[in-house]
Amino acid sequence: MSQYTEINLTKRPDGSPIGPHMFEVVKKAVPTAGPGQILIKQTHMSLDPAMMGWMSPDTESYIPPVELGTVMRSSGLGEVVESNHPDFSVGDRVMGMTGWAEYILSNGQGFNKVMDGVDAETALSIFALPGLTATQGMSIIKPEAGETLIVTGAAGSVGSIVGQMAKADGMRVIGVVGSDEKADWIVNTLGFDGAINYKTDDLESKLAQLTPNGIDAFFENTGGPIQQHIFARMNAHGRIAVCGMIADYTSETPAPGPNWMQIIKKRLTIQGYTMPDHFDKVPQLIGKLAPYVMQGKIKHRTHILEGLESAMTGLNLFFTGGNKGKLIVKL
């Protein structure tokens, strides 16, 4: 009887780096698909900043935390290796909430077949959480040609798609990144109108230089000190989508937000959102996103980690900004 590896969460984040001490690597016997079930062999697993929320104990979070002692949550892509389900055949490539495991037994719910001709990396980088999150965010951004959008985490999996969709819609797009290499990539490969390296640039003057007409929309993907500078340059009727605050996950005392007076004076709308609220809209979101992809307007790059166990330390790349592109664990 062959075995497979599964990784359970055993300890919640405490602000120190994520690592093997928070997980338990267990070996299990590969199961057999029962009536109505499919057995999936995961080939590619997605690592996402949202995982930090899933691991944390905060019960007010948007999705219940992963219970200690159970398999860590993730989305991923795999191949159906056994099927007793009328909708799935052996050999089908499927995508869904897999978890940190080499094999997944499922009744098929929440798993969708991956379109022919779309490779696994593209599927997970665009047509999964990143692309859906970006597309949902665009409904808050309300892109208008000629207006200016600023995106933090602009070289990240979500930010890079938001910026490219906005460019395709005719906006001026400035991205905030954490390295010159990423700045180069978003400007010269993705076609953003400018980039700010938050680690080395003078934030206020660089922002003023790159947004001479102010900022109409702000996709907040990171938090951090640049938030206040961006907020100060918002134009009347500005829209702010709040999607990620990774800078505050590890800080004991969260940074204060901007004073609310400008929210009135400029009649701003600030909206936080997370994808689990919108899973019922996935078909519509895919329908909005697909034309951009089909017209070649969405480029992406992936950062591959090898082997399931690499996920345990790989998550730290979100804090250091060390990943170049969408983090995917290849099993």
Add this chain to the structure above:
Amino acid sequence: MSQYTEINLTKRPDGSPIGPHMFEVVKKAVPTAGPGQILIKQTHMSLDPAMMGWMSPDTESYIPPVELGTVMRSSGLGEVVESNHPDFSVGDRVMGMTGWAEYILSNGQGFNKVMDGVDAETALSIFALPGLTATQGMSIIKPEAGETLIVTGAAGSVGSIVGQMAKADGMRVIGVVGSDEKADWIVNTLGFDGAINYKTDDLESKLAQLTPNGIDAFFENTGGPIQQHIFARMNAHGRIAVCGMIADYTSETPAPGPNWMQIIKKRLTIQGYTMPDHFDKVPQLIGKLAPYVMQGKIKHRTHILEGLESAMTGLNLFFTGGNKGKLIVKL
């Protein structure tokens, strides 16, 4: 030739109390209505917190500041005493942007006749800026029966109407006020479910006691330290309408806002608004508001100041909270 009094703004607010040193009281000859014009004798003038914004030099504000040396802006109610306009007759009571003046010459634009049977105080307290602002705010609050709303400035002209509309819609409504007398009025006369005196109550414990199921909607009308406590108790999918921040008008260093992490975790929507953006919707807003008034669900009280010149110091009542009810200057 008879004369009338007009008050011009000559100095912008600098954080010290508003007073006669900021204005010039001028005497002018009462004009005569030219072709197509009406001459209005103002009888009741409204004082509103928005005036602080109109006097301030901030060019990013929602409406251009009053130019120095020109008549101070206000809304008000008066009687048509001369008319060369087909739509208005001598004796008509009209309401609109009058300014700090005993007489107003107008082409009629922006002036509307006051409904028969509605006295001047009710017209200015409900069917003018306060009621319109409250009604527009309800589109952000999105009232749901059984949910909890908290209103700051709850005994004020706008807050008292917001709270009563929400009560009529079945919400649990808690008001924040600055005196026990106001607390008594909103609970025992207006029917709010509870009141917090921000000057004397322990904010955190009183808030917890009065909002056992958390807070679903927050009408922010004042700013001040209670903002952070309210924010911390917001429920998932909470809505926050930001309408007034009087607590920050006079402070040199605006208080920081809450960290944005909770905006994501609770998927909050925070929206600032001011009425001038929505003046094109006045008929629809009146249409929404009128049924509440007709069914006797909106009570109000007015705080009358006597004589045009009383306006110059009267504005300070917004900072001290010394006004009991809608501030109206009787001319």
